[in-house]
Amino acid sequence: MELSSLSSSLDRFRASANSFLSQYEPLALLLSPILSLIAAWIIQSFLHTLRDKGLKATLLGFFMNSVKLVPGVRNYIDAEKQKVVNQLQSGSKSKRDGWRTELPKAGLGGEVLEKMKDEKRNDVAWKGKCSGTVFAHTNPLHLDVFQSVVRFEVEVVSMTAALLGGKEKASGGQICGNMTSGGTESILLAVKSSRDFMKAKKGITRPEMIIPVSAHSAYDKAAQYFNIKLWRIPVNKEFLADVGAIKRCISKNTVLIVGSAPGFPHGIIDPIEVCDTEYFELGELAFNAGICFHVDLCLGGFVLPFARKLGIKDIPELFIIGRPDMTIVAFGSTIVNVFEVNDILSTKGWHLNALQRPNSIHLCVTLQHVPVVEDFLKDLRDSVQIVKENPGPISGGLAPIYGAAGKMPDRVMVQELLVDFMDSSC
Numbered sequence: 001m002e003l004s005s006l007s008s009s010l011d012r013f014r015a016s017a018n019s020f021l022s023q024y025e026p027l028a029l030l031l032s033p034i035l036s037l038i039a040a041w042i043i044q045s046f047l048h049t050l051r052d053k054g055l056k057a058t059l060l061g062f063f064m065n066s067v068k069l070v071p072g073v074r075n076y077i078d079a080e081k082q083k084v085v086n087q088l089q090s091g092s093k094s095k096r097d098g099w100r101t102e103l104p105k106a107g108l109g110g111e112v113l114e115k116m117k118d119e120k121r122n123d124v125a126w127k128g129k130c131s132g133t134v135f136a137h138t139n140p141l142h143l144d145v146f147q148s149v150v151r152f153e154v155e156v157v158s159m160t161a162a163l164l165g166g167k168e169k170a171s172g173g174q175i176c177g178n179m180t181s182g183g184t185e186s187i188l189l190a191v192k193s194s195r196d197f198m199k200a201k202k203g204i205t206r207p208e209m210i211i212p213v214s215a216h217s218a219y220d221k222a223a224q225y226f227n228i229k230l231w232r233i234p235v236n237k238e239f240l241a242d243v244g245a246i247k248r249c250i251s252k253n254t255v256l257i258v259g260s261a262p263g264f265p266h267g268i269i270d271p272i273e274v275c276d277t278e279y280f281e282l283g284e285l286a287f288n289a290g291i292c293f294h295v296d297l298c299l300g301g302f303v304l305p306f307a308r309k310l311g312i313k314d315i316p317e318l319f320i321i322g323r324p325d326m327t328i329v330a331f332g333s334t335i336v337n338v339f340e341v342n343d344i345l346s347t348k349g350w351h352l353n354a355l356q357r358p359n360s361i362h363l364c365v366t367l368q369h370v371p372v373v374e375d376f377l378k379d380l381r382d383s384v385q386i387v388k389e390n391p392g393p394i395s396g397g398l399a400p401i402y403g404a405a406g407k408m409p410d411r412v413m414v415q416e417l418l419v420d421f422m423d424s425s426c
């Protein structure tokens with residue numbers, strides 16, 4: 001009974017709705033929801049901007065953008081802007097004569113330090129005369145005061161660009177850069193720039209980035225600092241970024257994908273641009289998807305252009321992870337506990353890095369290791385034998401903590417464990 005009264009009410013509602021709508025054209029009925037959605041989207045964007053920038057800046061921005069649509073106005077504004085930039089640069093242009101844009105063919109030796117000191121002597125006499133400004137030796141924010149720092153930064157950026165092919169036609173010639181305090185800051189800046197660029201380019205306000213699990217933890221830091229959703233994608237069986245899996249994770253909110261050359265844990269170069277029969281490359285993927293691509297060259301940047309393979313001696317109890325492309329070699333073992341080997345190595349004065357998935361340790365080989373390669377191999381061989389004969393943790397060793405972290409299936413627990421461990425260590 002109740003069901004039939006509900007159905008007759010629905011029929012009456014349908015009849016009156018249809019009679020009301022019959023006065024409109026079908027096309028108008030079709031278009032109105034689409035137009036309403038567009039209007040809602042515009043209002044939502046406006047409200048977002050209002051919240052971000054405040055009323056005055058929003059109205060001014062809206063006014064300026066509308067004015068720029070008037071033919072000729074944009075060109076006029078751009079020309080005026082260029083005039084101001086030219087004026088600001090007019091003094092410094094002549095000073096740039098003689099600045100280096102490429103590494104000299106032969107190193108300058110100690111002479112370079114004298115040259116730098118000479119350059120610094122030309123800086124403004126700032127002591128006692130500047131407002132704040134210097135907290136250590138220089139402050140590159142004040143480029144009018146520390147001209148020498150400006151020159152050094154410009155030269156380093158230009159020389160690095162040239163080293164990496166910036167002078168070749170294929171580079172497109174649009175290269176810029178700045179000096180950072182190290183790998184982490186470089187990654188932070190690249191991620192922030194990508195986020196801001198994609199917001200301006202595609203209006204992405206809920207940014208996401210996709211990294212292989214082998215990427216450096218600085219990307220996790222960047223995701224937290226800049227409020228970006230982070231997708232970590234497992235590497236393939238050769239420990240390379242899995243391009244197919246990364247592709248499947250790309251969404252309309254993706255601002256950035258990442259590859260390393262080589263990666264921090266295993267020293268393996270991800271498929272950046274060299275096509276393989278089985279894998280296609282990350283660069284092409286990002287280009288086709290219209291998203292940013294960051295290559296972490298923290299380890300490879302100044303080595304790859306000159307790289308040659310290093311010989312690695314085999315120790316039967318150990319296996320090398322993947323095929324290291326450069327100067328990082330990661331190794332694990334199915335015979336001994338590799339973290340215990342690491343602890344024994346530490347007692348012999350070596351400081352290597354412990355890794356998970358799979359449990360392993362790595363050594364990043366630099367110039368300092370050249371004279372001690374044989375010592376290292378001997379100590380490694382001895383440490384493996386010690387653990388083989390006397391397995392088990394040693395007092396003060398870190399093997400139990402790394403072992404426990406490696407076994408825990410819940411990554412949140414691993415994070416908590418490591419945070420507690422670090423908190424109690426300092």
Ligand SMILES: Cc1ncc(COP(=O)(O)O)c(C=O)c1O
Nearest residue numbers: 182183184216263264296298299
């Ligand atoms: C591949 C890679 N990326 C990023 C970093 C972070 O660099 P930094 O320790 O200078 O912040 C490192 C450091 O070893 C690295 O190896």
